[in-house]
Amino acid sequence: MIIDASPFDLPDHCAARVNVQVKMNGGSPFIEQIESWTGAPHFLKNDRPDERHGMKTARRRKDQAIETGRSGGESPSKAGGADDRPLPRPMRKTQKSVTRAERSEEIARTIFAAAFHVVGREGYAEASVSKITARAKVASGTFYNYFESRQDLFDQLLPTLGEQLLVSIRAACGTSTGIERERRRIAAYFDFCHENPGFLRILNEAEVFAPKAFAQHFSNLAAGYARALHRGHERGEMPELSEEEIEPMIYMLMGARSYLTYLWLATPPAMRRARAEELVDAYVKLAERALFKA
Structure with a gap:
């Protein structure tokens, strides 16, 4: 099951490397590589610094190849008749922060709507935090991230x-x-x-x-x-x-x-x-x- 999932969970070059190791060494090294490549803590006993360094180097070289148009064969920009400027790299951190902010606003609105429903139907005295969060389908602890x-x-x-x-x-x-x-x-x-x-x-x-x-x-x-x-x-x-x-x-x-x-x-x-x-x-x-x- 893990082997079948690897091409979807990892970049292409990572998946290929994992498949080879599984065939050669069995299941244990595959798990070690998954941990290191998916951001597991560096202090795990099976994590290998030399392998992490090799992966970072490979990723950096691939990124450099894409930027300079040498990722194997003709670059996408030249094939399409465009100029030779490198493609802009995605701003992943900014996208994540925006998504996180939008998600936070959505949760606050959901809690507020749930409070409107519960207080409107049962009154303030019966509107407990547990009823409100149950209606909002969030954990009780989440409530206190938005309201004191x-x-x-x-x-x-x-x-x-x-x-x-x-x-x-x-x-x-x-x-x-x-x-x-x-x-x-x-x-x-x-x-x-x-x-x-x-x-x-x-x-x-x-x-x-x-x-x-x-x-x-x-x-x-x-x-x-x-x-x-x-x-x-x-x-x-x-x-x-x-x-x-x-x-x-x-x-x-x-x-x-x-x-x-x-x-x-x-x-x-x-x-x-x-x-x-x-x-x-x-x-x-x-x-x-x-x-x-x-």
Whole structure:
């Protein structure tokens, strides 16, 4: 079995050398060569320095032959009519480091997605590290390569989801202004809640289990509202609203949205799309009369 695998596991010249040694000496030297050629520790008792040196020399000569176009017969560049410049050698270390970084990011996203699923369905109290890692299909120890503790993950969960919510709202609003922007804003909020059913449990329980995240989330939301209302005020869209009234108005609008959400949650899931439209209409009437009517 080992002999059959050698051409696939080793370079061509290594495989040929191994096959010859197996025929001449049996199985033991073959294993010794595999260990030395695949990077086994130098202190292994069967590792032979002179053989390692011979292999390095052979590899170096082969590389030099490729670079100078003397790897046996006509060089690939001359055969194709190209110039005589040597082919660039692959940057293997850079490729490995990029792949490692991408893999690390993928694992972090997987753990985060698993935490969203577990906390969204079972709540913070029942969301143990073992449940999260089982869902992510990673070892429990891997979790601590990315998060200092379970609480560290909880403190990042809601603000990250909140940023995704704001991205969705900004995309839905586009370049709209005035009351149309408010309509799109609240409609996008209900769409996000519908598409991410675990979000509201993560939000509501965070006040107790992740108060730092809860405070940061509402600060981010208020900042988004403030930017929109200040721009609208500068455009003259809210003539009866003074600069000093913008901040309290923001929290009144956020409060209205929060309590409308309770009505939405009390609606059977199959009817929530239609219910959201009714709630959006009611919210828009309030916002239009409070903000945009002269």
